[in-house]
Amino acid sequence: MAAPSAAGLRWRLRAWVPRLTQVRWSRYNPSFIEPEVNKELYQKPLEELTEEEKEKLELKAVQPIKAAPPTVSSSVFSDPMISKFTNMMMKDGNKVLARSLMAQTLEAIKRKQLEKYHKAPEDEKEAIECNPYVIFHQALKNCQPIIGLSSITRGGKTYQVPVPLKDNRKRFLAMKWLITECRENKNRRTLMPEKLSQELLQAFNNEGPIIKKKHVLHKMAEANRAYAHFRWW
Amino acid sequence: TLRLIYTTTAVQRKNVGASGPEKYTEAFIKKQIEEFNLGKRHLANMMGEDPETFTQEDIDRAIAYLFPSGLFDKQARPMMKHPSEIFPEQRKIQWGEDGRPFHFLFYTGKQSYYSLMHETYEKLLSVQKYQDQLTAQDLPPEKEKRNLAGSRWLTKIELEEMLLEKLSDNDYLRFIHLLQKLMTLPCGDMEEKYIQKFTREVPAQLQKVVIEPLKYDERGVAFSTGEGIRKTAKATATVYDNGTGKITVNGIDILHYFPVLQDREQLLFPFQFLGRVGKHDTICTVSGGGRSAQAGAIRLASAKALRSFVTEKEVEFMRQAGLLTIDPRVKERKKPGQEGARRKFTWKKR
Numbered sequence: 001m002a003a004p005s006a007a008g009l010r011w012r013l014r015a016w017v018p019r020l021t022q023v024r025w026s027r028y029n030p031s032f033i034e035p036e037v038n039k040e041l042y043q044k045p046l047e048e049l050t051e052e053e054k055e056k057l058e059l060k061a062v063q064p065i066k067a068a069p070p071t072v073s074s075s076v077f078s079d080p081m082i083s084k085f086t087n088m089m090m091k092d093g094n095k096v097l098a099r100s101l102m103a104q105t106l107e108a109i110k111r112k113q114l115e116k117y118h119k120a121p122e123d124e125k126e127a128i129e130c131n132p133y134v135i136f137h138q139a140l141k142n143c144q145p146i147i148g149l150s151s152i153t154r155g156g157k158t159y160q161v162p163v164p165l166k167d168n169r170k171r172f173l174a175m176k177w178l179i180t181e182c183r184e185n186k187n188r189r190t191l192m193p194e195k196l197s198q199e200l201l202q203a204f205n206n207e208g209p210i211i212k213k214k215h216v217l218h219k220m221a222e223a224n225r226a227y228a229h230f231r232w233w
Numbered sequence: 234t235l236r237l238i239y240t241t242t243a244v245q246r247k248n249v250g251a252s253g254p255e256k257y258t259e260a261f262i263k264k265q266i267e268e269f270n271l272g273k274r275h276l277a278n279m280m281g282e283d284p285e286t287f288t289q290e291d292i293d294r295a296i297a298y299l300f301p302s303g304l305f306d307k308q309a310r311p312m313m314k315h316p317s318e319i320f321p322e323q324r325k326i327q328w329g330e331d332g333r334p335f336h337f338l339f340y341t342g343k344q345s346y347y348s349l350m351h352e353t354y355e356k357l358l359s360v361q362k363y364q365d366q367l368t369a370q371d372l373p374p375e376k377e378k379r380n381l382a383g384s385r386w387l388t389k390i391e392l393e394e395m396l397l398e399k400l401s402d403n404d405y406l407r408f409i410h411l412l413q414k415l416m417t418l419p420c421g422d423m424e425e426k427y428i429q430k431f432t433r434e435v436p437a438q439l440q441k442v443v444i445e446p447l448k449y450d451e452r453g454v455a456f457s458t459g460e461g462i463r464k465t466a467k468a469t470a471t472v473y474d475n476g477t478g479k480i481t482v483n484g485i486d487i488l489h490y491f492p493v494l495q496d497r498e499q500l501l502f503p504f505q506f507l508g509r510v511g512k513h514d515t516i517c518t519v520s521g522g523g524r525s526a527q528a529g530a531i532r533l534a535s536a537k538a539l540r541s542f543v544t545e546k547e548v549e550f551m552r553q554a555g556l557l558t559i560d561p562r563v564k565e566r567k568k569p570g571q572e573g574a575r576r577k578f579t580w581k582k583r
Contacts, residue, residue, distance in 0.1 A: 026562075027561040027562050028561060035553065035554050035555025035556075036554060037554050037555070039505075042553075060553055062383070062435050064558070065552060065553055065555055065558060066558060067558040067559065067560040068502075070499055070528065073498045073501075073502045074502060074554065075498060077498075095495070099494065
């Protein structure tokens with residue numbers, strides 16, 4: 001019952017503190033896993049699952065899971081690409097405005113496509129795509145560059161070296177070009193939704209300034225082919 | 234007779250740090266244990282309870298009653314525990330009277346760690362030999378599927394406690410990799426027992442939370458309540474059965490209370506996930522936080538309330554969709570010397 005001495009206790013009872021304080025950290029314990037919101041994955045009956053999926057399910061049952069963020073929902077209307085695009089369009093944290101602009105853009109696309117649909121002759125009616133989500137995805141895919149350029153300094157001179165891009169980077173570049181194009185190259189009177197819908201429809205048909213920008217980038221990469229061996233990764 | 238030789242105070246001062254952490258002799262620890270048991274009986278007599286059946290919980294309660302303390306740190310309050318929990322386990326002296334160490338790996342510095350690696354590697358080799366024997370006799374190798382989900386490896390701290398020795402991260406990782414390699418081979422029963430020494434059970438499911446049964450109100454309609462918090466907003470939701478899908482917040486319909494579409498989507502998320510959009514009526518109260526935080530709090534509250542209406546499997550699906558976890562993200566504090574939580578002041582060269 002003697003009082004324990006401080007020297008002997010300290011290393012035993014002190015919680016583990018990392019040597020360096022973390023810069024990139026989150027409020028969740030690192031063992032937490034991202035949630036899976038898609039309803040259809042949960043509606044598959046047990047027999048149809050493969051061995052791997054059964055093992056994954058068992059593992060998931062033991063691991064804690066993070067809370068679903070407020071932008072994500074299991075409804076048909078929430079799309080991860082559209083949320084990402086809305087966030088990139090957002091200024092000063094005004095999500096309400098960004099979401100309403102996005103909604104107006106999709107509505108404008110639908111209206112334009114419906115106009116074309118009703119004016120077209122019978123045989124071309126099936127070729128016209130009316131779903132604005134499909135148009136958005138296809139337009140983004142058409143805008144994505146395949147190779148990018150990266151500046152590498154060798155012996156004092158900086159060279160632009162062609163470099164393969166990751167999927168995330170391609171999507172980011174496509175969305176960024178779309179947004180900057182719509183913000184800068186428009187008339188003072190046209191509103192963002194209208195300009196955006198115009199650009200998206202042009203990108204869907206592989207025309208327009210963004211597709212041109214992508215081709216220019218590809219040509220530059222082809223021109224700098226000689227420096228491709230500078231890349232070490 | 235002895236003669237006092239002149240010494241300086243510097244020489245007379247003991248070098249406290251050189252001897253390492255305080256070593257407790259066995260006799261000392263035994264005395265502590267006897268004193269603890271005697272003290273336990275005295276305490277039981279003082280509290281008027283039976284000395285024979287006085288458990289550790291009773292001791293803790295008695296000490297908290299007799300020595301109330303308002304200190305925040307639980308470890309700083311007066312405590313009375315068995316000496317084995319208070320004094321850390323230490324190694325007894327590892328060498329004999331002639332100075333020769335007992336263990337053959339003493340001079341490596343981490344004798345128990347290296348001896349453990351040695352043993353594990355021997356087991357690995359023996360398993361490989363057994364496998365080769367089986368293939369030589371053309372018998373098929375035994376394949377057993379071990380349940381990976383219910384167990385986890387020892388953490389570094391637990392291993393350190395087991396070996397009574399400090400380990401580095403690399404050492405710990407090497408040991409774990411060796412164990413994993415041993416486990417992936419089709420091993421026999423002997424290896425399983427050895428490996429089980431280094432695994433701990435993980436509670437089978439994270440459904441430790443008890444799901445409350447449904448309650449029935451005066452009209453005979455089933456209902457259940459749930460509470461949710463998000464970022465300073467607190468919400469309580471009561472979900473009634475046989476409803477039309479109306480949701481009322483603080484007496485106001487959601488269409489008027491949440492003019493933004495995103496918040497209403499969040500409120501309907503749990504119902505849409507379970508496919509019960511038009512079947513339940515919800516009445517919620519919410520306070521604190523902002524617009525989005527209140528929506529998140531009500532979403533959590535209604536998801537918790539819906540657990541009573543739904544099968545266990547669907548509760549597990551809700552948990553895996555992230556509907557039942559409290560979001561721990563809060564506003565990060567502003568630090569001194571910076572303008573905000575992360576933003577630094579403008580850097581001026583001079």
